[in-house]
Structures are given as structure tokens and as C-alpha cells.
Amino acid sequence: MTPDGLRTLFLFEALDRDKLEWLAERGRVEHRPAGSAVFAEGEPATCFFVMLRGAVALSRRLHGDDIEISRTDHRGVYAGAVQSYLGDRVEQVYQHSLRALVDTDFFVLPADEFATAVRTWFPMALHLLEGLFFGARASSVLLGERERLIALGSLSAGLTHELNNPAAAAVRATAALRERVAGMRHKLAMIADGRLDGSRLRALVELQDAAVERAAEAPQLAALAATDAEDGLADWLDEHGVQGAWDLSPTLVSGGIDARWLAAVGEAVGAENLEAAVRWIAYSVDTELLMGEIDDAVGRVSDLVGAARQYAQLDRAPQQTVDVHELLDATLVMLQAKVPPGVRLVKEYDRGLPRIPAFAAELNQVWTNLLDNALGAMDGSGTLTVRTRGDGRHLLVEVGDTGHGIPPEVRPRIFEPFFTTKPVGEGTGLGLDISYRIVVNRHRGDIRVESRPGDTRFVVCLPLTGPEEEGPEEEGPDEGAADRVASAKGGQ
Incomplete structure (x- = not known):
């Protein structure tokens, strides 16, 4: 790989000539045929990979099943030993598995060389990254546990x-x-x-x-x-x-x-x-x-026990073909105790919609977050609407409320992690972020919001075909930045 070739990758485009030559000398180009494993979760993280051409899928192992997190054909995405600069303070193993979907070429840099580059070239950034990594990990663990405990306690009390x-x-x-x-x-x-x-x-x-x-x-x-x-x-x-x-x-x-x-x-x-x-x-x-x-x-x-089993999905495969209406009804039963007497529930289901492949338990978490937010926005009175419909290629689930709405200046930030408009101590800001990740990253879908006072609607768009039936996601001209963020979040 030449220095000029490296400069065409967004990760290296701002480096000077000496640094590019240093990378070119120490890195190499490797080819992986379609369907082959680039690296496997749990193996020692020995290399840093930057994709030159092709398409890849990132996955994790959960309860014996390989769960796909993302797939992309965007040139320059990276994965592998992205945390090697932290040394022995974290376990240096691959946290995910990476698989080539088509014939794929990578620029490969040994982990110790990548760590040396980061420590030597960006000392200030290194300290910032270390603080961000360990601080965010501690906060995420604590708040994530609290979010789950609060949700569990609320659902248990309701049940x-x-x-x-x-x-x-x-x-x-x-x-x-x-x-x-x-x-x-x-x-x-x-x-x-x-x-x-x-x-x-x-x-x-x-x-x-x-x-x-x-x-x-x-x-x-x-x-x-x-x-x-x-x-x-x-x-x-x-x-x-x-x-x-x-x-x-x-x-x-x-x-x-x-x-x-x-x-x-x-x-x-x-x-x-x-x-x-x-x-x-x-x-x-x-x-x-x-x-x-x-x-x-x-x-x-x-019936209540059956709804709880449907909600938890503990005795079923993580990914299965599901009827979304059964998942919605199970979630509504679990949240029934939280619905105030002044809130009217309206269900408008299109029962003709097909069953779809999905991670049922995770979708139930999405419905829980959206319904809980809608109930909180209405302050005890109003109309909660749960609607399903299709557009030919997708199944759409809409959760609407007649609450005070989301202010325009807040709307762009509602899916950011740790951002919340609730009073201190009442919200962690993780509910919508988790929902976004489940819908977009796990199901290759989309989640949108339309809001004005008296009419707020979250629309979850789910493909009728499962992730394994789709090819690499095609990106528009302005999606590079989002893809870089996704790569950084899913790296190693």
C-alpha cells in the first residue's frame, strides 16, 4: 500500500507524508474471499483492519447464537485492535467477529504498531480517549444497570x-x-x-x-x-x-x-x-x-403469565419469525398498571400484515421505551395510539400520544445517549438510544419522530425480510459520517 493510497482513506487523510510512509512500511494488504472470517470474537487482537474494497458484517456471540450488529460496504471502515493503545488495562481480544460478505481487501496494521502510532503521534488525544473510554464505560455500566433495574421493577410491580x-x-x-x-x-x-x-x-x-x-x-x-x-x-x-x-x-x-x-x-x-x-x-x-x-x-x-412469557422471550430463539401484534399486546399487558385512568388506549392494527424475522425480546424493549415515554408525556390524561401498517417493503409500527410534544430545539438530540429532558434522577437518557440501536443496527430498519403539541408520533420501520436475506446496505452521498460513527462504536 502506497502513502498516496493511504491518504485516500478517511482515517488517514489528514496525516503528513512521513506518517503515511511509516504506515505503508509497517502495514500490508490482505485479501479475504467471500464468506471467510476476517477475525473471530475472543481471539487475541493482533491486527487493525481497514477495508479497501468489498463488504463486511460485524457480529457478536450471544447465548450460543451469532448476532449480526452491522454490515457495510463503505470504503475505509475499520475494525480489529482499535483499543490496543490502552495496553494491558483492557483485555486485548477481538470483541466481535468480522466476516467478508464478498471478496474483500484490507490494509492490515499489526496491533503493536497501531498502538505505537497513536501513543507517539497523538499524546493529547490519547489521554482524552483514555478518559472518554474508561469514563463512558463506567457510566454506561452504572446507568445501564439502573435503567434495566428500574424497568424490571416497574414491570414487576405492574405484573x-x-x-x-x-x-x-x-x-x-x-x-x-x-x-x-x-x-x-x-x-x-x-x-x-x-x-x-x-x-x-x-x-x-x-x-x-x-x-x-x-x-x-x-x-x-x-x-x-x-x-x-x-x-x-x-x-x-x-x-x-x-x-x-x-x-x-x-x-x-x-x-x-x-x-x-x-x-x-x-x-x-x-x-x-x-x-x-x-x-x-x-x-x-x-x-x-x-x-x-x-x-x-x-x-x-x-393469560398474564402467557403475556409475560411472550414479553420476555426467554424460552425462544433470539431471532425468529414473529407477529408484531403479539409482541405489542404482550408489552401493553405488562405496562397496563402504568396506564392512568385518564389515558384512553386506541389500537389500530392491520391484521393482514405478514410475520417478520426479528429479535422479539429486543423489539419488546423498543415498545416498552416508546410506550413509557408516551405515557409520561401525557401527564395522566390523553389518548395513546398504537397503529400498524405496511408500505409494501416495510412494516410500520406507530406509537402516538396527545402530550405536550417535543420542542424543535430538542428533537435533533433525542436519540443521543445520556440525553434526557426528564428531571434529574428520573431518566438516564438511554431508552431512545437503545431503541435506535435495536431498530437501526440490529434490524436494518429506521425510527422516526414527528411532533407538535398534542400530536407526537414515533414510527418504527422494520423490513419485511431479515438481515440475513439482504445484501450490503447502500449509502447515500451524505452517509459517510454516520458510517464512521457506526464503525467507531462497533470497532474491535
């Missing part, structure tokens, strides 16, 4: 609150059921003490079975209609000498029992046994209704 309601309902219904069963045993003794002959007892049992079936299929009456039905049935019971009619009629009406049906009970058991039979039937109906309540409560608990 336990949601679980408590059906669990408490099941406990109450179980206690009431125990009382009803005890009453049924008492009435059974009264009915079966010999006052009823075999045929009447059999008829009563058949009526009991019919009452249970009616209770299981009974329609839900409107409040006024239910009151009228209870009043009419109570009058009938009073006329036939049944004590406590006002206590019995609500249960019987809830089970679909009317006066005509009770008249059939009287004919079957005789007028002298009507009250005991009616109470026996009421206990049966009430027992069936209570078992229905328990079944509904346990079903709600099961």
Missing part, C-alpha cells in the same frame, strides 16, 4: 398488580364456594331424610342437572332487566311460602331460572318440599356460577 386482581377474585370465590357446598350438604340431608320418595328424588336430581346447564348458558341481562326479573321471581317465591325470597332470587335469575321453571320443581317434589328444593337448586346454581368465576380468574392469571 404483580395485574395478577393480584384475578388471584384475589379466585380466593373470594373459593371461600364462597366452600360455604355453598356446606349448605348443599345440609339441604341434601333434609331432602334425602325419607320425605321424598325415589321418583321425586330422581326428578329433583334431574332438575338440578338442568339448572346447572341453564346457569352455564344463561345470558347476561342488563341491569334494569335483571332487577325486574328478580322482583318478579321474589314475588312468586313469597306467594309460595319460600322464606328469604330476596336472597334467593338474584342467584336464580343469574342462572337463568324463572317462575315457570320453579313451578315445574314444585310439581316434581310437592308443595311441602318446595322451599328445600328451591334452596337446593339455588345452591347448585350458585356453585356453578362461582366455579365459573374461579375458571375466569385462573384463565386471566394464565
Whole structure:
């Protein structure tokens, strides 16, 4: 590699002739065929690589899976031993794996030579970089842990609150059921003490079975209609000498029992046994209704646990083909306790959208951050809108709120790490930065924001095809700077 050739790379374009010659003498050009590994994560970081032509993909190993972080064909991007100037203060191994997507050429500089160049040529920059690296790493670790703990605590509190309601309902219904069963045993003794002959007892049992079936299929009456039905049935019971009619009629009406049906009970058991039979039937109906309540409560608990499993994705592959609506619904369930009574939730889903390949657990983190920010912006009242749509090549997820909006002077900085408009101690400024990295770097998508007072919308744009199905990303003429930033963040 000649000094003039090195000057065409953005990393070296400002160096003087002597430094370029020094690099040319110590570096070399290496070729990697398409599909081959340039270096692997965990190996000793022996070289610094600058791409001359071709395309590469950067990945990391996570729980046994290779997770692609970025891919590019931008000339001059670099990776490898970018932290060799820190010496033995950090472990000098490759933090990522780099793979050539097509036939690719690199300018390769040994790690110790690269470290010597940085220390000798840029002593002031070296101190600044050291301070930035160690300071940012410490801050990122502390704030990242705090962000995750706060999110975990919030979601756990919400989930336990949601679980408590059906669990408490099941406990109450179980206690009431125990009382009803005890009453049924008492009435059974009264009915079966010999006052009823075999045929009447059999008829009563058949009526009991019919009452249970009616209770299981009974329609839900409107409040006024239910009151009228209870009043009419109570009058009938009073006329036939049944004590406590006002206590019995609500249960019987809830089970679909009317006066005509009770008249059939009287004919079957005789007028002298009507009250005991009616109470026996009421206990049966009430027992069936209570078992229905328990079944509904346990079903709600099961649904909440299912939503938590869908949200966490702990028992599933990191990358899978997912229905985005299932992920959104799971996240909304997890955040339900944080939705104030004054906030109206509107879901506008295009159910015709296809399933897409994605990292489900990470997308759930994006939805959590966007929904939490939207709820915080509305100060307890407004409309939260979650909308999905497609444009032919992408699936779009929109989270909108009617809050105070994002000021124009703040909008360009909202995706910067550690930038937050929340009061001190309430925000870390990492939520949108993490969301941006997940959407853009991990899913090859985009995240946009439109905001004015009363109408703020974050739009997440996800490709319908997975990262592994796409070629190198094409860049526009003004994307070089962004690519350099991405390379610097993903280096080594």
C-alpha cells in the first residue's frame, strides 16, 4: 500500500507524508474471499483492519447464537485492535467477529504498531480517549444497570398488580364456594331424610342437572332487566311460602331460572318440599356460577403469565419469525398498571400484515421505551395510539400520544445517549438510544419522530425480510459520517 493510497482513506487523510510512509512500511494488504472470517470474537487482537474494497458484517456471540450488529460496504471502515493503545488495562481480544460478505481487501496494521502510532503521534488525544473510554464505560455500566433495574421493577410491580386482581377474585370465590357446598350438604340431608320418595328424588336430581346447564348458558341481562326479573321471581317465591325470597332470587335469575321453571320443581317434589328444593337448586346454581368465576380468574392469571412469557422471550430463539401484534399486546399487558385512568388506549392494527424475522425480546424493549415515554408525556390524561401498517417493503409500527410534544430545539438530540429532558434522577437518557440501536443496527430498519403539541408520533420501520436475506446496505452521498460513527462504536 502506497502513502498516496493511504491518504485516500478517511482515517488517514489528514496525516503528513512521513506518517503515511511509516504506515505503508509497517502495514500490508490482505485479501479475504467471500464468506471467510476476517477475525473471530475472543481471539487475541493482533491486527487493525481497514477495508479497501468489498463488504463486511460485524457480529457478536450471544447465548450460543451469532448476532449480526452491522454490515457495510463503505470504503475505509475499520475494525480489529482499535483499543490496543490502552495496553494491558483492557483485555486485548477481538470483541466481535468480522466476516467478508464478498471478496474483500484490507490494509492490515499489526496491533503493536497501531498502538505505537497513536501513543507517539497523538499524546493529547490519547489521554482524552483514555478518559472518554474508561469514563463512558463506567457510566454506561452504572446507568445501564439502573435503567434495566428500574424497568424490571416497574414491570414487576405492574405484573404483580395485574395478577393480584384475578388471584384475589379466585380466593373470594373459593371461600364462597366452600360455604355453598356446606349448605348443599345440609339441604341434601333434609331432602334425602325419607320425605321424598325415589321418583321425586330422581326428578329433583334431574332438575338440578338442568339448572346447572341453564346457569352455564344463561345470558347476561342488563341491569334494569335483571332487577325486574328478580322482583318478579321474589314475588312468586313469597306467594309460595319460600322464606328469604330476596336472597334467593338474584342467584336464580343469574342462572337463568324463572317462575315457570320453579313451578315445574314444585310439581316434581310437592308443595311441602318446595322451599328445600328451591334452596337446593339455588345452591347448585350458585356453585356453578362461582366455579365459573374461579375458571375466569385462573384463565386471566394464565393469560398474564402467557403475556409475560411472550414479553420476555426467554424460552425462544433470539431471532425468529414473529407477529408484531403479539409482541405489542404482550408489552401493553405488562405496562397496563402504568396506564392512568385518564389515558384512553386506541389500537389500530392491520391484521393482514405478514410475520417478520426479528429479535422479539429486543423489539419488546423498543415498545416498552416508546410506550413509557408516551405515557409520561401525557401527564395522566390523553389518548395513546398504537397503529400498524405496511408500505409494501416495510412494516410500520406507530406509537402516538396527545402530550405536550417535543420542542424543535430538542428533537435533533433525542436519540443521543445520556440525553434526557426528564428531571434529574428520573431518566438516564438511554431508552431512545437503545431503541435506535435495536431498530437501526440490529434490524436494518429506521425510527422516526414527528411532533407538535398534542400530536407526537414515533414510527418504527422494520423490513419485511431479515438481515440475513439482504445484501450490503447502500449509502447515500451524505452517509459517510454516520458510517464512521457506526464503525467507531462497533470497532474491535
